[in-house]
Amino acid sequence: MRDTYHEELDGISTSLVEMTNQVGSAMSRATTALLDADLTLAEMVISNDDAVDARYRDIEARAFDLLARQQPVASDLRVLVTSLRMVADLERMGDNAVHVAKIARRRYPMSAVPPTLRSTVLEMGNAAQEIVAKAGSVIAGRDIVMAAQLEKDDDVMDELHRQLFRQILDDSWSDGIEPAIDITLAGRYYERFADHAVSVARRVVYLVTGERVPALP
Amino acid sequence: MRDTYHEELDGISTSLVEMTNQVGSAMSRATTALLDADLTLAEMVISNDDAVDARYRDIEARAFDLLARQQPVASDLRVLVTSLRMVADLERMGDNAVHVAKIARRRYPMSAVPPTLRSTVLEMGNAAQEIVAKAGSVIAGRDIVMAAQLEKDDDVMDELHRQLFRQILDDSWSDGIEPAIDITLAGRYYERFADHAVSVARRVVYLVTGERVPALP
Numbered sequence: 001m002r003d004t005y006h007e008e009l010d011g012i013s014t015s016l017v018e019m020t021n022q023v024g025s026a027m028s029r030a031t032t033a034l035l036d037a038d039l040t041l042a043e044m045v046i047s048n049d050d051a052v053d054a055r056y057r058d059i060e061a062r063a064f065d066l067l068a069r070q071q072p073v074a075s076d077l078r079v080l081v082t083s084l085r086m087v088a089d090l091e092r093m094g095d096n097a098v099h100v101a102k103i104a105r106r107r108y109p110m111s112a113v114p115p116t117l118r119s120t121v122l123e124m125g126n127a128a129q130e131i132v133a134k135a136g137s138v139i140a141g142r143d144i145v146m147a148a149q150l151e152k153d154d155d156v157m158d159e160l161h162r163q164l165f166r167q168i169l170d171d172s173w174s175d176g177i178e179p180a181i182d183i184t185l186a187g188r189y190y191e192r193f194a195d196h197a198v199s200v201a202r203r204v205v206y207l208v209t210g211e212r213v214p215a216l217p
Numbered sequence: 218m219r220d221t222y223h224e225e226l227d228g229i230s231t232s233l234v235e236m237t238n239q240v241g242s243a244m245s246r247a248t249t250a251l252l253d254a255d256l257t258l259a260e261m262v263i264s265n266d267d268a269v270d271a272r273y274r275d276i277e278a279r280a281f282d283l284l285a286r287q288q289p290v291a292s293d294l295r296v297l298v299t300s301l302r303m304v305a306d307l308e309r310m311g312d313n314a315v316h317v318a319k320i321a322r323r324r325y326p327m328s329a330v331p332p333t334l335r336s337t338v339l340e341m342g343n344a345a346q347e348i349v350a351k352a353g354s355v356i357a358g359r360d361i362v363m364a365a366q367l368e369k370d371d372d373v374m375d376e377l378h379r380q381l382f383r384q385i386l387d388d389s390w391s392d393g394i395e396p397a398i399d400i401t402l403a404g405r406y407y408e409r410f411a412d413h414a415v416s417v418a419r420r421v422v423y424l425v426t427g428e429r430v431p432a433l434p
Binding site: 064067068071073074077078081084085088165168169173177178180181184185188 | 281284285288290291294298301302305382385386390394395397398401402405
């Protein structure tokens with residue numbers, strides 16, 4: 001049987017996994033809100049961010065409390081400090097979902113996504129879902145094979161991001177400035193969302209292998 | 218006379234202040250590169266980011282080492298954990314400067330900034346300088362009055378950011394899609410740079426007052 005201390009340590013990991021589900025769900029709804037000009041869904045993502053922030057503060061407080069009370073060393077210390085980093089990444093992922101939802105709200109009742117970009121944005125939304133789901137599995141199972149797959153998904157996201165720019169900058173673009181700006185920002189939010197998930201996965205790899213986490217671009 | 222442990226703790230704080238200078242200088246050069254289409258300066262910002270990242274890793278390693286060796290409690294523990302957070306914010310600020318420099322490089326030998334937006338971008342660059350300089354002072358002096366001033370500067374930055382969008386979306390805009398996208402992204406990088414500086418300042422306020430740091434938007 002595990003002691004209370006290690007149960008608390010495991011509890012933090014469980015909460016981090018739940019937080020990946022939470023921000024994944026936020027980005028999934030934000031994508032639908034963006035594509036379908038669904039104001040209700042957009043508002044839901046925006047107001048639910050309070051719950052993401054509350055979980056962030058809760059995990060932070062628990063990690064800090066364990067650091068102070070238990071004065072862990074070696075691997076437990078590394079797990080706690082890494083958890084503090086991961087929870088910050090996850091909080092930012094929630095913010096990126098909110099930013100996407102706010103674009104949807106700003107353009108309502110129009111859709112911010114011109115028909116020609118619909119499939120690229122949809123694919124970026126799907127890539128975000130796959131990446132965040134993998135991030136949850138990476139945390140839950142300390143799964144470094146899954147972490148490597150996640151990096152590949154992030155390459156796909158980067159390619160979709162480049163494709164988005166090519167489409168906006170193509171001579172055939174006829175949707176004007178405002179949609180170009182909306183989509184430029186939305187593309188950036190998806191790309192950052194994925195980058196933070198990569199960061200989460202790399203921190204787990206570091207915990208497992210001791211291999212230094214490279215800085216994100 | 219202070220003991221080695223507290224000297225090491227102070228040394229981390231000093232390095233954080235030096236890092237604010239480093240990323241401030243990077244953003245200053247990136248702004249000049251952007252406005253004047255100065256490729257040499259842009260390349261300098263981009264290649265100097267390795268030094269920013271190296272300092273990030275160095276501060277992180279020293280904080281981690283102190284956590285492991287000294288098992289600090291109460292306020293020292295808070296200082297160290299907060300330092301780990303601040304160094305991550307500062308590293309992101311360096312990345313934002315690089316992103317601005319890359320826009321300058323991408324458009325070289327043209328300037329990415331249309332004449333009509335020159336003064337707004339210049340003001341954003343200046344606001345960034347003031348904010349990052351204050352962030353350094355806030356860390357160095359645990360100065361919560363300066364932290365409040367920094368928040369006001371960030372309001373100025375947000376207003377400049379809104380002004381930028383108004384200018385791009387104005388009917389009189391005649392510079393086309395590509396500059397609109399460049400400026401949209403640049404505006405976002407300045408705004409994030411400032412937000413991370415606000416985050417740094419708020420963490421110092423928390424250290425001094427125990428007052429909870431609100432999440433950034």
